[in-house]
Amino acid sequence: MMKSGIITLCLALCLTVAVTASSDSNNYYYGKTKPANLKEEKVTRVCFFLHDILSGQNPSAVRIAHANLTGSEDSPVGFGSLFAIDDPLTVGPEKDSKEIGNGRGMYVSGSKNMDKFMIVMYVDLAFTTGKFNGSSISVFSRNPVAEEPGGREVSIVGGRGKFRMARGFIKIKTHQIDMKTGDAVLRYDATVYHY
Incomplete structure (x- = not known):
């Protein structure tokens, strides 16, 4: 019982790390596009x-x-x-x-x-x-x-x-x-x- 609990805990931690890493990487790939407020050339x-x-x-x-x-x-x-x-x-x-x-x-x-x-x-x-x-x-x-x-x-x-x-x-x-x-x-x- 103890072994299966440790394995389940390890899998849960790995899944948490993978989900967190993939959701964070989306924020670094691109940002929101906004219209440029350029001054006069x-x-x-x-x-x-x-x-x-x-x-x-x-x-x-x-x-x-x-x-x-x-x-x-x-x-x-x-x-x-x-x-x-x-x-x-x-x-x-x-x-x-x-x-x-x-x-x-x-x-x-x-x-x-x-x-x-x-x-x-x-x-x-x-x-x-x-x-x-x-x-x-x-x-x-x-x-x-x-x-x-x-x-x-x-x-x-x-x-x-x-x-x-x-x-x-x-x-x-x-x-x-x-x-x-x-x-x-x-x-x-x-x-x-x-x-």
Whole structure:
């Protein structure tokens, strides 16, 4: 009698745990859908300079991988090269211009033909001072570097802080480039739609 009572008690405890676990898991899968009370959409235009420095003792961009078959070891941006970046964002193009943030992420050289040079980039452009301190713009886009006349356009796919739920585009123009080292100063004119 004692054995059957213990077995019944164990089965009852197992059943209780199983029912409790299954009812709790339903609450974690999804919540109730409510209508979004979004504020009116705003558009913000921001202009700044990004310094992508591959050379020297303290580069802001470093090659972390490259393909063995697609160019020489000394090519600064050969096809298939992958770079990690922590580029300063400044108010002006000068090296000592006021720093307002940083661009962190990666880009890969995505074209074999240098006449049609293109990179694919993921960069989080974070602002560390001023009105947008603590906010950022997320870019994930093809960047057709060779299409310079008039600037080239990349996509804004998100953001944080004051740029939460951002979308839009950035016109990029090369302000200065050193073809030997790959060092570049780029002007970013961002048009950001956000709430």
